[in-house]
Amino acid sequence: MAFSIDVPPHRQGTKLPVVWYLSGLTCTHANVTEKGEFRRACAELGLIFVAPDTSPRGEGVPDDPDGAYDFGLGAGFYVDATQAPFADNYRMWSYVTDELPALVHAHFPVDTARQGIMGHSMGGHGALTIGLTYPDRYKSVSAFSPIVAPSQVPWGLKALGQYLGSDRDLWRKHDAVALIQDGNRVPDLLVDQGDADQFLAEQLKPSLLAEACADACIPLTLRLQPGYDHSYYFISTFMSDHLRWHADRLG
Secondary structure, eight states, X not given: OOEXXXXXXXXXXXXXXXXXEEOOTTOOHHHHHHHSOOHHHHHHHTOEEEEEOSSOOSTTOOOOTXXXXXXXTTBOTTOBXXXXXXXXXXXXXXXXXXXXXXXXXXXXXXXXXXXXXXXXXXHHHHHHHHHHHOTTTEEEEEXXXXXXXXXXXXXXXXXXXXXXXXXXXXXXXXXXXXXXXXXXXXXXXXXXXXXXXXXXXXXXXXXXXXXXXXXXXXXXXXXXXXXXXXXHHHHHHHHHHHHHHHHHHHO
């Protein structure tokens, strides 16, 4: 699988903090690499920036049988599928949390004690669930327009049902709101959401995350940005804010 990595200028032998960025539906690693406007901030802050792809690809990898954009290729949802015909290929949770980090840590100057994770939309879902699952590994977690409760919205119902099966108890570890309800904690969260996002009411529902964080006493900075939609114009505008927020926590 392809991924992109940006390593800022640094002194030889220096280990740098890393921010992992998970992309959204229909994207590859290239969307944020080409449109994310992260390089200047990463160079200034001394952050390595890693962007994986969003699904397996290649000959023989199963896709949505109807060719829809919200499942299959480009839509791995950052889970390890258990259902045929997806279980053999769609192992995005393991890829993002184990396989790719092992490769990156072996070949690039990463300080494994200083890692953050962030993402957009489906990738925001992935960042939140992975960060909540491994709070000792990821010292900072943020998201743009995340799917906060996939068990309660059409995108998530489709993906989790077809990747993981009908037992909804098994979905809870891939649902940020459910993870918080079940006791998972992080020190704090940053979420930016455009108020003109066409998916806000039906698919994203940030109020559910706000309620869960309030109940769990997790400090959440939820910024509703006026006039912004779901696009990379939105992400690129606030990317440096997020990277500075991560840098403050990674040291």
